[in-house]
Amino acid sequence: MNYRALGKTGLMVSEIGFGGEWLERHDEAHSVELLVYAHEKGINVVDCWMADPKSRDIIGKAMEGCRDSWYVQGHIGSTYQNGQYVRTRDMKFVRPAFEDLLIRLRTDYIDLGMIHYVDTVEDWNKIMDGEFIAYVRELREKGAIRHIGLSTHNPVIGQMAVESGFIEMIMFSINPAFDMRPATEDIDDLFVGYDKAAFSGIDPERARLYRMCEEKGVGITVMKGYFGGALLDKERSPFGVAFTPAQLIHYALTRPGVSSILCGYDTKEQIDVAVAYESASDDEKDYASVIANAPLHSYRGQCTYCGHCKPCPVDIDIAMVNKFYDLATAQCDGAKGSETQCYKAKPRVPESVQQHYKALKHTAAECIGCRSCESRCPFGVAIAERMKKAAQLLG
Numbered sequence: 082m083n084y085r086a087l088g089k090t091g092l093m094v095s096e097i098g099f100g101g102e103w104l105e106r107h108d109e110a111h112s113v114e115l116l117v118y119a120h121e122k123g124i125n126v127v128d129c130w131m132a133d134p135k136s137r138d139i140i141g142k143a144m145e146g147c148r149d150s151w152y153v154q155g156h157i158g159s160t161y162q163n164g165q166y167v168r169t170r171d172m173k174f175v176r177p178a179f180e181d182l183l184i185r186l187r188t189d190y191i192d193l194g195m196i197h198y199v200d201t202v203e204d205w206n207k208i209m210d211g212e213f214i215a216y217v218r219e220l221r222e223k224g225a226i227r228h229i230g231l232s233t234h235n236p237v238i239g240q241m242a243v244e245s246g247f248i249e250m251i252m253f254s255i256n257p258a259f260d261m262r263p264a265t266e267d268i269d270d271l272f273v274g275y276d277k278a279a280f281s282g283i284d285p286e287r288a289r290l291y292r293m294c295e296e297k298g299v300g301i302t303v304m305k306g307y308f309g310g311a312l313l314d315k316e317r318s319p320f321g322v323a324f325t326p327a328q329l330i331h332y333a334l335t336r337p338g339v340s341s342i343l344c345g346y347d348t349k350e351q352i353d354v355a356v357a358y359e360s361a362s363d364d365e366k367d368y369a370s371v372i373a374n375a376p377l378h379s380y381r382g383q384c385t386y387c388g389h390c391k392p393c394p395v396d397i398d399i400a401m402v403n404k405f406y407d408l409a410t411a412q413c414d415g416a417k418g419s420e421t422q423c424y425k426a427k428p429r430v431p432e433s434v435q436q437h438y439k440a441l442k443h444t445a446a447e448c449i450g451c452r453s454c455e456s457r458c459p460f461g462v463a464i465a466e467r468m469k470k471a472a473q474l475l476g
């Protein structure tokens with residue numbers, strides 16, 4: 082298992098994590114066994130957004146005797162009322178629900194205290210202005226949570242969280258289908274009435290969020306990486322083709338800022354399949370060919386950092402150059418900065434991006450314009466032209 086730094090939290094989380102949502106649908110002994118098995122395979126981060134007592138008890142039992150070797154995402158604002166999960170900001174429910182989480186998890190701290198499921202600006206403002214955020218800070222000061230996180234499906238809220246300066250990581254929904262859809266305040270509307278012909282590559286707000294996270298050191302853990310299984314099924318996939326788990330895991334883990342993908346598991350075999358990503362070949366992880374050959378897609382012209390264009394005769398790491406170029410141009414002209422405007426306007430390149438770029442063995446300036454890479458790019462990126470722009474901007 083590979084481990085990645087979760088932004089600036091100082092935590093090293095496993096690339097493959099455990100989303101706890103499905104624990105409740107099995108008997109307790111089976112679910113405890115799944116978590117123990119996952120831990121033996123090197124998985125060390127688990128999300129517990131669930132408010133129901135059963136899921137929490139299961140995680141508590143599985144962590145008994147090894148609490149310190151797990152990192153837990155525990156949610157604040159996820160409550161259980163009259164036998165039902167309820168997301169709320171009402172403190173008379175929020176406080177006892179969090180106290181219940183500590184008791185059932187048999188712990189006195191949560192590594193990542195997640196402000197639960199914020200998808201609207203109105204909700205964000207309500208949280209930030211009121212006693213909810215005061216409570217989150219109080220938990221942090223007391224050491225009941227060690228880091229402050231936030232879960233959202235809306236890239237605009239994700240950006241607000243990053244800009245707040247005190248939210249250290251986010252849990253965000255990432256998969257190739259979500260990435261094509263514009264931001265919405267209701268995740269259930271994401272694919273309602275969508276026009277397949279209108280798919281227009283990666284939504285700029287999402288791309289901007291990932292770049293901001295990487296640049297500012299706000300870690301991302303990924304939820305909904307398989308789109309609830311829809312992307313594993315040709316009939317349900319918005320692309321009209323099925324992906325494999327390794328391809329979807331690779332897609333999520335190659336977005337800037339991402340540290341871990343939290344998958345749900347019903348069986349040990351499913352854990353094995355996810356963990357097998359770590360030893361998969363480049364061909365097995367190759368999501369790019371699937372997207373590029375899908376009947377329904379329009380990622381044309383956009384670099385997905387897939388690395389398909391290798392090798393370059395002068396050994397330029399084209400995907401990395403493109404990533405740094407995108408990171409640099411994302412700083413231009415506020416939220417809506419376009420690549421063209423940036424190129425013309427010569428934006429200020431963030432120091433961190435400049436340093437990383439300089440550390441590359443070979444930079445864009447060495448491009449000889451042979452364009453041999455372009456025939457290998459499944460997305461038709463004008464690479465030689467991009468190298469010129471990158472060299473001009475980054476040196």
Ligand code: SF4
Nearest residue numbers: 384385387388390458
């Ligand atoms: S330029 Fe094309 S092939 Fe190369 S990393 Fe980007 S999308 Fe992949």
Ligand code: SF4
Nearest residue numbers: 393448449451452454
């Ligand atoms: S065009 Fe530039 S980046 Fe592409 S293979 Fe040739 S030298 Fe490398």
